[in-house]
Amino acid sequence: MKNINKIIGIIILLSAFTSCQNWVDFNPHDEYKVTEADFLQTESDYQQMAVSCYTPTQWLNQLYVVGDVATDNATAGGENASDVGRLQEMDDYTITTNNSLIADLWKVAYEGVNRTNYLISYKDANSLGNTVEFTGKEAMYGEIYFLRAYYYFDLVKMYGDVVLFTDRKLGVEDFGTLQRSPKADVYAQIEKDLKAAIEVLPPSNPELGRVTKYAAQALLGKVYLYENKFDEAAAMLENVVNGPFSLVTDFDSMFLTDGENGPESIFEVQYSNGSPYYNWGGATRGQGNYAVQQCGVRGLSGTADMPYAAGWSTNLPTQDLANAYEAGDQRKDATVFDVEQYKIDNPSLNVSFDVAPYKNTGLYNKKYLPRKGHTSGQVELNYDNNQRIIRYADVLLMAAEANVRSSAPNIPKAQGYLNMVRDRAFGDASHRVTATKEAIWHERRLELAMEGDRLFDLIRTGQAATVLPNFIVGKNEIFPIPQREIDISGLTQNPGY
Numbered sequence: 001m002k003n004i005n006k007i008i009g010i011i012i013l014l015s016a017f018t019s020c021q022n023w024v025d026f027n028p029h030d031e032y033k034v035t036e037a038d039f040l041q042t043e044s045d046y047q048q049m050a051v052s053c054y055t056p057t058q059w060l061n062q063l064y065v066v067g068d069v070a071t072d073n074a075t076a077g078g079e080n081a082s083d084v085g086r087l088q089e090m091d092d093y094t095i096t097t098n099n100s101l102i103a104d105l106w107k108v109a110y111e112g113v114n115r116t117n118y119l120i121s122y123k124d125a126n127s128l129g130n131t132v133e134f135t136g137k138e139a140m141y142g143e144i145y146f147l148r149a150y151y152y153f154d155l156v157k158m159y160g161d162v163v164l165f166t167d168r169k170l171g172v173e174d175f176g177t178l179q180r181s182p183k184a185d186v187y188a189q190i191e192k193d194l195k196a197a198i199e200v201l202p203p204s205n206p207e208l209g210r211v212t213k214y215a216a217q218a219l220l221g222k223v224y225l226y227e228n229k230f231d232e233a234a235a236m237l238e239n240v241v242n243g244p245f246s247l248v249t250d251f252d253s254m255f256l257t258d259g260e261n262g263p264e265s266i267f268e269v270q271y272s273n274g275s276p277y278y279n280w281g282g283a284t285r286g287q288g289n290y291a292v293q294q295c296g297v298r299g300l301s302g303t304a305d306m307p308y309a310a311g312w313s314t315n316l317p318t319q320d321l322a323n324a325y326e327a328g329d330q331r332k333d334a335t336v337f338d339v340e341q342y343k344i345d346n347p348s349l350n351v352s353f354d355v356a357p358y359k360n361t362g363l364y365n366k367k368y369l370p371r372k373g374h375t376s377g378q379v380e381l382n383y384d385n386n387q388r389i390i391r392y393a394d395v396l397l398m399a400a401e402a403n404v405r406s407s408a409p410n411i412p413k414a415q416g417y418l419n420m421v422r423d424r425a426f427g428d429a430s431h432r433v434t435a436t437k438e439a440i441w442h443e444r445r446l447e448l449a450m451e452g453d454r455l456f457d458l459i460r461t462g463q464a465a466t467v468l469p470n471f472i473v474g475k476n477e478i479f480p481i482p483q484r485e486i487d488i489s490g491l492t493q494n495p496g497y
């Protein structure tokens with residue numbers, strides 16, 4: 001999907017036209033080349049709309065930044081206390097209802113829901129009542145069901161009870177009529193969509209980035225973990241554990257361009273830099289991964305053969321995270337970049353940089369550190385690094401946890417899965433630890449650091465209040481509903497905000 005450089009825009013003509021009775025001769029084609037009545041007439045139309053349903057996954061990259069900045073893994077960093085203010089609020093637990101990042105993540109996730117709902121509503125017949133059949137249509141709709149579940153999963157993790165709708169794309173006539181549904185109902189819909197996806201998705205897809213049956217099974221297993229349905233999670237994740245995936249020997253390599261969509265990848269969001277993007281007003285809305293620029297070293301420079309590019313020194317790993325790794329664990333150097341040590345180790349590169357002036361840790365996010373030659377146009381907006389969403393190691397650790405916490409614990413199986421992850425990390429079998437839930441949780445921190453899971457793992461396992469000093473029980477398990485949604489749609493606010 002990296003080669004797709006143009007996402008189709010769909011213009012939906014709203015019912016407002018009916019209120020203008022004196023416009024009886026108005027032809028929408030006078031203003032729009034494509035109307036709802038014209039679209040979804042061919043297989044190509046359906047396929048283009050399916051691609052557009054993936055697009056908001058690219059716009060959610062800030063969610064994975066928040067997933068570490070709001071924890072003991074990372075700090076907001078930046079130039080000063082007012083720089084990246086919306087991330088500073090996450091870091092300091094001073095989150096307000098007007099936080100622009102919270103509002104944007106809500107907007108993006110619901111854009112994804114709207115797009116998937118639109119296409120699902122025309123599955124059996126288009127706007128003219130005609131049925132368009134083509135080979136692979138059912139499998140394509142499996143992708144759409146997965147994506148809708150993916151967007152709702154992000155919403156329910158962030159906000160708890162959210163607006164749930166599946167029958168249509170919302171329009172202006174819906175303002176003021178919406179209500180939040182209990183998160184149990186949202187989770188039920190997520191499960192339903194993922195089960196529908198699993199029924200029709202193929203185990204593989206020749207087009208990289210497309211959702212497969214294994215991706216849907218992995219996501220459903222993760223959803224079950226969040227619902228504390230450990231028996232169901234163990235059974236579902238077993239399908240993926242026994243799938244065609246494997247752990248790469250060199251941990252660091254999977255975060256390079258050559259490591260994208262590799263043997264450990266189950267689902268990752270695809271980014272590209274083939275269509276240069278210059279719009280600072282929509283920083284996350286291009287096809288490039290804006291989050292990469294954030295974690296780069298401020299003012300970094302060196303000789304031409306130095307591989308790294310400069311960035312903004314935000315989303316900085318903490319010393320606490322660095323200290324959590326044992327000696328010999330290859331994941332430390334692949335996750336935590338010590339620029340001072342790099343300068344000492346590479347004197348020929350003439351490395352220089354500016355010390356991050358605020359909340360400086362001296363450490364940087366190695367997994368997504370900006371690299372030369374990986375961007376275009378407005379360079380800050382166009383990095384082509386894929387966002388790794390579900391990896392095989394993640395599945396192994398989820399399966400280990402589910403087996404430990406199930407109604408009939410299978411400790412030997414859990415131990416085997418944990419051993420696989422530990423053995424890869426150290427390159428030997430002499431660093432194994434006993435498979436308890438606490439050991440597995442700690443391993444998830446080490447394995448998935450700076451990938452956006454830490455906050456939600458701490459919350460779902462009940463560790464957040466113990467680990468995070470500013471965390472308030474009964475409030476910070478979820479974010480506030482954006483104030484604009486309260487004002488416009490009349491939604492209720494989450495407790496404590």
